[in-house]
Amino acid sequence: MRFEQLWFRYARRAEWTLREVGATVAPGATVVVLGRNGAGKSTLLQLAAGVLRPVRGAVHDRPAVVGWVPERFPADQPFTTRQYLTGMAALRGLCGLPRDREIDRWIERLGLGDHRHTPLHTLSKGTAQKVGLAQALLVTPGLLVLDEPWEGLDAQTRTLIPEIVAEVTAAGGAVLVSDHRDEIAGLSDATRWMVAEGTLATDWTSEDTEDVVVEVAVRRADVDRTVARLRADGHRVLGVREEQPR
Numbered sequence: 001m002r003f004e005q006l007w008f009r010y011a012r013r014a015e016w017t018l019r020e021v022g023a024t025v026a027p028g029a030t031v032v033v034l035g036r037n038g039a040g041k042s043t044l045l046q047l048a049a050g051v052l053r054p055v056r057g058a059v060h061d062r063p064a065v066v067g068w069v070p071e072r073f074p075a076d077q078p079f080t081t082r083q084y085l086t087g088m089a090a091l092r093g094l095c096g097l098p099r100d101r102e103i104d105r106w107i108e109r110l111g112l113g114d115h116r117h118t119p120l121h122t123l124s125k126g127t128a129q130k131v132g133l134a135q136a137l138l139v140t141p142g143l144l145v146l147d148e149p150w151e152g153l154d155a156q157t158r159t160l161i162p163e164i165v166a167e168v169t170a171a172g173g174a175v176l177v178s179d180h181r182d183e184i185a186g187l188s189d190a191t192r193w194m195v196a197e198g199t200l201a202t203d204w205t206s207e208d209t210e211d212v213v214v215e216v217a218v219r220r221a222d223v224d225r226t227v228a229r230l231r232a233d234g235h236r237v238l239g240v241r242e243e244q245p246r
């Protein structure tokens with residue numbers, strides 16, 4: 001799949017969110033899209049998945065089956081887990097026994113067994129995320145797009161993500177996954193892209209991501225807010241300690 005000179009903005013006179021994005025994703029490749037909050041990772045993934053259309057440029061050779069897992073599953077729908085997955089399977093051309101087998105396989109694998117008949121809107125965020133993951137995998141996708149898939153997932157399901165990514169790529173599918181935290185360790189052989197200042201760098205190397213420790217003193221009243229903000233910006237907070245009296 002190839003991105004040719006993609007430009008995107010959310011409104012006619014708005015600033016460009018992404019400019020001149022050019023890149024190629026080979027079958028079987030895993031690409032981790034890095035960048036701080038608001039950099040444009042989700043926008044890029046939605047352009048890749050075909051959820052958004054570029055204002056200029058084009059996406060060429062997008063695989064026919066795209067599995068799209070948004071950052072937040074749209075749970076406000078009048079279905080139970082099983083009804084929803086049945087509908088999504090039908091949209092993907094699955095029916096009869098093979099459909100039921102695949103649905104049951106993913107329900108079991110993602111630990112959704114107790115939620116088969118639960119209305120989507122009453123699911124916890126993490127459980128709803130799993131339903132979002134399941135629908136994208138009912139048919140092995142030629143392109144799997146995962147937007148911050150670790151958010152809200154329990155530890156056991158988090159460990160499943162690298163496994164699932166490896167299965168999709170082994171079958172020749174490409175995987176694009178965004179990650180603003182340090183969660184990518186489990187993905188082997190992944191290429192890293194960096195979105196910053198509206199542009200995409202595809203030649204990001206591990207040297208660029210080597211960490212440096214910065215010590216910062218903040219007022220006691222600001223600790224929680226500062227820690228939350230640093231995390232939101234993709235930094236790892238290593239600890240909080242009292243300053244030693246001089």
Ligand SMILES: Nc1ncnc2c1ncn2[C@@H]1O[C@H](COP(=O)(O)OP(=O)(O)OP(=O)(O)O)[C@@H](O)[C@H]1O
Pocket residue numbers: 010017035036037038039040041042043044071180
């Ligand atoms: N539907 C929308 N309408 C208008 N602006 C939007 C919309 N979605 C995103 N934006 C803006 O586009 C920019 C890029 O957002 P995007 O969600 O792609 O970033 P991101 O890197 O995925 O961030 P995060 O890690 O927080 O998900 C941000 O300034 C955001 O506010």
